[in-house]
Amino acid sequence: MTGPPPVLLRVRDLKTYFVTEHGKGTARAVDDVSFDLYPGETLGIVGESGCGKTVTSLSILRLVPEPPGHILPGSLIEFEGRNLLALPAPELRAVRGNQIAMIFQEPMTSLNPVFTVGDQIAEAAIIHQHLSRRAARSRAIEMLRLVGIADPDVRVDDYPHQLSGGMRQRVMIAMALICHPKVLIADEPTTALDVTIQAQILELLDRLQHELGMAVLLITHDLGLVAGHADRVVVMYAGRVVETATTVALFEQPTHPYTEGLLAAVPRVDAPRARLHAIPGQVPAATAWPPGCRFHPRCPYAWEKCAAEEPPLLDIGDGAGHTARCWLVTEPERRVPKR
Amino acid sequence: MTFGNWFALLVALVIAAEGVRALRHRAVRGEKWRRFFRLRTTSWGVGILTFMVVVAVAAPLIAPFGPNRQLDIVHLTNQRPSWTFLMGTDPLSRDVWSRIVYGARVSLGIGALGALVAVALGTLVGAIAGYYRRWIDAVLMRGVDVGLALPRIFILLMAVALWDGLPFAALVIAIGLTSWFGTSRLVRAEVLSLRQRDFVIAARALGAGSSRVILRHVLPNAAAPIIVSAALGVGNVLLLEAALSFLGIGVPPPDASWGNMIADGAPALYTAPWSTFFPGLAISLVVMSLNAVADGVRDAMNPREDGT
Numbered sequence: 001m002t003g004p005p006p007v008l009l010r011v012r013d014l015k016t017y018f019v020t021e022h023g024k025g026t027a028r029a030v031d032d033v034s035f036d037l038y039p040g041e042t043l044g045i046v047g048e049s050g051c052g053k054t055v056t057s058l059s060i061l062r063l064v065p066e067p068p069g070h071i072l073p074g075s076l077i078e079f080e081g082r083n084l085l086a087l088p089a090p091e092l093r094a095v096r097g098n099q100i101a102m103i104f105q106e107p108m109t110s111l112n113p114v115f116t117v118g119d120q121i122a123e124a125a126i127i128h129q130h131l132s133r134r135a136a137r138s139r140a141i142e143m144l145r146l147v148g149i150a151d152p153d154v155r156v157d158d159y160p161h162q163l164s165g166g167m168r169q170r171v172m173i174a175m176a177l178i179c180h181p182k183v184l185i186a187d188e189p190t191t192a193l194d195v196t197i198q199a200q201i202l203e204l205l206d207r208l209q210h211e212l213g214m215a216v217l218l219i220t221h222d223l224g225l226v227a228g229h230a231d232r233v234v235v236m237y238a239g240r241v242v243e244t245a246t247t248v249a250l251f252e253q254p255t256h257p258y259t260e261g262l263l264a265a266v267p268r269v270d271a272p273r274a275r276l277h278a279i280p281g282q283v284p285a286a287t288a289w290p291p292g293c294r295f296h297p298r299c300p301y302a303w304e305k306c307a308a309e310e311p312p313l314l315d316i317g318d319g320a321g322h323t324a325r326c327w328l329v330t331e332p333e334r335r336v337p338k339r
Numbered sequence: 340m341t342f343g344n345w346f347a348l349l350v351a352l353v354i355a356a357e358g359v360r361a362l363r364h365r366a367v368r369g370e371k372w373r374r375f376f377r378l379r380t381t382s383w384g385v386g387i388l389t390f391m392v393v394v395a396v397a398a399p400l401i402a403p404f405g406p407n408r409q410l411d412i413v414h415l416t417n418q419r420p421s422w423t424f425l426m427g428t429d430p431l432s433r434d435v436w437s438r439i440v441y442g443a444r445v446s447l448g449i450g451a452l453g454a455l456v457a458v459a460l461g462t463l464v465g466a467i468a469g470y471y472r473r474w475i476d477a478v479l480m481r482g483v484d485v486g487l488a489l490p491r492i493f494i495l496l497m498a499v500a501l502w503d504g505l506p507f508a509a510l511v512i513a514i515g516l517t518s519w520f521g522t523s524r525l526v527r528a529e530v531l532s533l534r535q536r537d538f539v540i541a542a543r544a545l546g547a548g549s550s551r552v553i554l555r556h557v558l559p560n561a562a563a564p565i566i567v568s569a570a571l572g573v574g575n576v577l578l579l580e581a582a583l584s585f586l587g588i589g590v591p592p593p594d595a596s597w598g599n600m601i602a603d604g605a606p607a608l609y610t611a612p613w614s615t616f617f618p619g620l621a622i623s624l625v626v627m628s629l630n631a632v633a634d635g636v637r638d639a640m641n642p643r644e645d646g647t
Binding site: 058061063065067089090093094095096097098101102104106109110111112113114115123124127128172175176 | 472546
C-alpha cells in the first residue's frame with residue numbers, strides 16, 4: 001500500500017433529517033456531509049449554532065434520537081472499514097465507548113447525579129473489558145489521576161454535584177478515555193467552562209492525545225480553539241461542508257465568504273479595531289434552506305448564479321486538498337463586496 | 340391483658356424505639372442516612388411501622404384473647420375499652436385489640452405484597468413503554484387506559500366470582516394486578532423525560548445496552564416518584580382490601596383484617612364506635628407512616644438535595 005495513510009473514520013454523504021411535528025416539513029440538519037479522519041490527527045469542525053455540527057457527531061455513533069431523527073440510506077460512516085450505520089446493535093455497542101468515545105458540551109448534565117464519579121468512570125471498563133468492580137475502581141482512580149484531579153482515591157467516591165464544572169469535565173474525559181479509544185469526539189468540550197479552565201482542559205486533551213495516540217474530532221464554534229489545536233478544519237454551514245483545509249491554509253487563505261466572515265469575527269490582539277465584524281443575519285431554519293448556495297442571502301459577494309445554482313466543493317488548487325463550496329473559486333474576480 | 344401481654348407489648352415498643360435510635364446513630368456517619376432522617380416525621384414513621392411489624396410477628400404473645408373467640412357468646416355485649424379489653428369488644432363480642440394484633444398480619448401482608456406486585460409491574464411496563472416508544476408504547480398505554488377505565492372493584496368482583504373463597508395469595512395477586520396502572524403512567528412519564536437527558540445519551544455513547552441504561556441510569560433517577568407511589572400504593576391496597584372486605588369478598592370471615600373489622604363494626608357505629616375507630620386508626624397510622632418514610636427515602640435517593 002502506498003499513498004496517504006489509511007483513513008480511520010470516513011464519513012460520506014451523511015444525511016440526518018428530522019421530521020418536525022405539525023407538518024412543518026423535514027429539517028435537513030445534516031445534508032450531505034463528507035470528511036475523513038486520519039489516525040492521531042485532530043480535525044476541527046467549525047460553524048455557528050444550528051449548522052449541524054452536533055447532529056453530525058451524534059450521527060457517527062448513531063445517537064440521534066429516533067424518532068424524530070433518522071439517518072438517510074446512502075449515508076456512509078466507515079470506521080476501520082466497517083460501516084457503522086449497518087452494524088447490528090451489539091457490535092455497535094462494542095464500538096461505542098471502546099473504539100470511539102465522546103465527551104459532551106455540558107459537564108453539569110452529562111453525569112448521572114445518583115452515582116459516584118468512580119462508578120461512572122468505571123462503567124465503560126466494566127462493559128467493554130469485563131473488569132471486576134474492584135479492578136474497575138482502581139482503573140477509575142488511575143484515570144482520575146491521569147486527568148489531573150487531586151486526591152483521586154478520595155474523589156472517586158464523590159457525587160457529581162460535589163465537583164466544580166472543570167472537574168466534572170475532567171471526569172467526563174476520564175470516562176471517555178478509560179478504554180483508550182482510537183477516536184475521541186469532543187463536542188464543544190469547553191464551551192460551558194470559564195476561560196482559564198478552558199485552557200487547562202484543552203492542554204489536558206492535547207497531552208492525552210499524544211500519550212494515547214488517538215484521533216480527535218473537535219467540534220466547536222470557536223476558531224481560536226481550532227487555530228491552536230486542530231491539524232485540519234472542516235467548516236460547516238447550514239448542514240453542509242462549505243470549506244475544508246489544513247488549519248494553516250484556512251487561516252492564510254480563507255476562501256468561502258462564510259469562513260472569511262467567521263475569521264473577521266474573531267477578536268485579534270495584533271489588529272486593534274473598535275468593533276468586531278459580524279456576519280449579517282443568522283442561520284436559516286433547517287426546514288427551509290435557501291435555494292442555490294445556502295449562504296447567498298448573507299454573502300457580501302453573492303450574484304445571480306449563487307441564488308440559482310449551488311456550487312459543489314471546488315478544489316482551489318493549492319495541492320493540499322483545500323476545497324470550498326463557492327463559485328468564487330471559478331470566478332475570483334467577483335470577490336468585491338457589494339456594500 | 341395479662342402481665343405477659345403487657346410485657347410483650349413493652350418489648351415491641353422498645354424494639355421499635357431502639358431500632359430507630361440505632362438507625363439514627365448511623366446517620367451520624369452515612370450521608371444517605373442523614374438525608375433519610377432529615378425530617379423528624381420520618382423517625383416516627385419508621386418507629387410506628389417497626390412497631391406494627393413486631394406486633395404482627397409476635398401476635399400470639401401480645402394478644403390476650405384468640406382473635407376469633409366470642410367472649411360473651413350468649414349476650415354478644417359490646418364491652419367498652421377497659422384494662423381487660425383494651426379497645427373494647429366488637430358487635431360479635433370479640434376482643435378488638437386481639438383482632439387488631441392478628442389483623443396486622445393479614446392487612447400489612449396484603450398491603451406490602453399487593454403494592455410490591457403493583458409497583459414492580461407498573462415500573463416494568465412504564466419503563467418499557469417510555470424507553471422504547473413507538474408501537475410498544477402505544478399498545479401498552481392503550482392497555483393501561485383500558486385498565487384505568489374499568490372500575491377496579493368490578494374486575495375484582497369478577498375474579499372473586501370465578502374462585503369461590505379467594506386464598507390469600509390469590510387475593511394479593513388480584514389486587515396487585517389491578518393496581519399498577521397509575522404507577523406505570525407515572526414511570527412512563529419520568530422515563531420519557533429522562534431518556535433524552537445528557538447523562539443517558541452519554542451512557543449510550545459509552546456502549547451501555549438498553550437494559551443497563553434503563554436499570555442504572557433511568558430508573559434510579561426515577562426512584563423518588565416510584566417509591567412515593569409504592570408507599571401510597573400500600574395505603575391504597577389497605578383501603579381496597581377494606582372495601583373488598585366490606586363487600587364481603589375480601590379476607591373471608593372470621594379471620595380478622597383491619598378492613599373487615601371496620602365492616603363488622605359499622606352496624607354498631609353509634610353504640611360501639613371503638614370497634615371501627617381502632618382499626619381505622621391503625622390503617623391511618625400505617626398510611627401516614629408510610630408517607631413519612633417515603634419522604635425520607637426520596638431525600639436519601641437524591642444526593643443533590645443536601646438539607647444542611
